Amino acid sequence: QSVLTQAPSASGTPGQRVTISCSGSNSNIGSDYVYWYQQRPGTAPKVLIHTNNQRPSGVPDRFSGSKSGTSASLAISGLRSEDEAVYYCAAWDDSLSGYIFGGGTKLTVL
Amino acid sequence: QVQLHQSGPGLLKPSQTLSLTCVISGDSVSSNGAAWNWIRQSPSRGLEWLGRTYYRSNRSKWYNDYALSVKGRITINPDTSKNQFSLQLNSVSPDDTAVYYCAREIVLVVGGTYRYFDFWGQGTLVTVSS
Numbered sequence: 001q002s003v004l005t006q007a008p009s010a011s012g013t014p015g016q017r018v019t020i021s022c023s024g025s026n027s028n029i030g031s032d033y034v035y036w037y038q039q040r041p042g043t044a045p046k047v048l049i050h051t052n053n054q055r056p057s058g059v060p061d062r063f064s065g066s067k068s069g070t071s072a073s074l075a076i077s078g079l080r081s082e083d084e085a086v087y088y089c090a091a092w093d094d095s096l097s098g099y100i101f102g103g104g105t106k107l108t109v110l
Numbered sequence: 111q112v113q114l115h116q117s118g119p120g121l122l123k124p125s126q127t128l129s130l131t132c133v134i135s136g137d138s139v140s141s142n143g144a145a146w147n148w149i150r151q152s153p154s155r156g157l158e159w160l161g162r163t164y165y166r167s168n169r170s171k172w173y174n175d176y177a178l179s180v181k182g183r184i185t186i187n188p189d190t191s192k193n194q195f196s197l198q199l200n201s202v203s204p205d206d207t208a209v210y211y212c213a214r215e216i217v218l219v220v221g222g223t224y225r226y227f228d229f230w231g232q233g234t235l236v237t238v239s240s
Binding site: 002035037044045046047050051054056088090096097098099100101102103104 | 149156157158159161175176177178211213222224225226227228230231232233
């Protein structure tokens, strides 16, 4: 069971806006930054959001991140078929002295 | 462009030692702007960070951080002569069966300090079975 909690699945239709949530605690999200990674089958995860809401160069602005207290969200607007993937949140945990990941949310584009 | 290439055996018996190597191109294992990580992924444990090694020239020192879940069994070593880093995990069990990834954690100091895993190796499936 992951320290960061995510819903196992989400779905949306092309063009729609979907939100994926991540719930943590004071020792991780509440005290450090949140990261979001996208993983397509057979490939390594790819960073979408770092430092709560920053997009690395090359990541479309359809992806946005936010954080409030001990929870965080990833929003995807203008949903496209290629967005179908598993999305993971991550954070540093002060109690565990290491990075932790959420269990992942599988996004299906209907 | 940074590339990470992993190598190592894919099949181990219980109690053996897992050894993987990650060769770096396009950056240096001694870079002040990076840390070098190992992360694994399995259906039962999901994505699990194992540890990292990094060098900071202001202290002329190498640092290591390890996940509590594997502390005591894990060693991550840099090899500056070959520009690579390695993972050793002792006394493996079937629970260590996973895809293992090496990853660069970039550290950017621009206003604040930003860090994230930006480049990953291709992944190595390691199976532990008798």
